[in-house]
Amino acid sequence: xxxxxFREKLIYMCGHTEEGAIGLVINNPLPDIRLEEILKSADIPxxxxxLPPVYLGGPVEMGSxxxxxxxxxxxxxxxxxxxxxxxxxxxxxxQDIALNTGPCKYLFLLGYAGWGPGQLENxxxxxxxxxxxxxxxxxxxxxxxxxxxxxxxxxxxxxTTYGDVVGSA
Numbered sequence: 001x002x003x004x005x006f007r008e009k010l011i012y013m014c015g016h017t018e019e020g021a022i023g024l025v026i027n028n029p030l031p032d033i034r035l036e037e038i039l040k041s042a043d044i045p046x047x048x049x050x051l052p053p054v055y056l057g058g059p060v061e062m063g064s065x066x067x068x069x070x071x072x073x074x075x076x077x078x079x080x081x082x083x084x085x086x087x088x089x090x091x092x093x094x095q096d097i098a099l100n101t102g103p104c105k106y107l108f109l110l111g112y113a114g115w116g117p118g119q120l121e122n123x124x125x126x127x128x129x130x131x132x133x134x135x136x137x138x139x140x141x142x143x144x145x146x147x148x149x150x151x152x153x154x155x156x157x158x159x160t161t162y163g164d165v166v167g168s169a
Contacts, residue, residue: 005059010148011113012068012134014081021115024068024087026107026139027147029053035108038065039098042091047098053144057109066109067093070140073103084136105140130157 011023035051057066071084073096078088086103096102115123123129130152138151152159 006113008148010138010151011058011129012081012085012139014068014079014087014112016120018117020117021120023113024055024057024066024107024109025113026055026057026068026109027144028056029144030056030110033110038108039094042094044091044095044098047100049100051097052107055107055109057111058113060112060114062111064111065089066112067103067106068109068139069093069103069106070136073106082134085134085139105136107140130159132157 006025008027009025010027012026013021013023015022030053033054035054036046038054039046039051056062066087066089068081068085068087071080071082071086073086073093075086075088075090075093077090078086081087093102093106094108097106120129124131132151132155135151135154138147138154142150149159
């Protein structure tokens with residue numbers, strides 16, 4: 001994808017309907033924003049354990065927080081994305097995380113990537129994206145700097161051979 005906002009980014013697609021699509025960039029940690037700061041601003045007591053980074057989930061609504069997490073945890077208001085992954089913006093999850101009763105694995109993201117009706121389909125037709133099945137291990141256990149490469153390698157693709165030029169044969 002030639003757009004610099006998505007260069008070497010791995011997007012986990014959460015929803016796709018006739019009205020559009022929503023995804024989350026899952027390998028773009030923000031160096032200047034910490035989850036501790038977000039908990040403090042929400043008056044949630046800080047836990048005594050290390051918290052993960054905060055991610056820039058995409059260029060849309062960057063002031064909104066989302067939690068992508070494993071389905072071992074159930075939130076009152078959640079979207080079941082797959083059999084093993086859920087998405088929510090419910091602040092109760094942050095409270096549970098601080099109490100160490102939240103999901104086993106999770107990412108906290110600000111913003112999301114969104115597409116209007118037909119937009120993603122057009123970008124796929126123009127070979128703007130490489131689509132692969134999601135792997136929970138890549139989402140939650142792979143270092144951010146190599147997530148995009150590992151995701152492709154799991155399906156036999158050496159992503160480093162791709163350039164900025166797209167086309168079809």
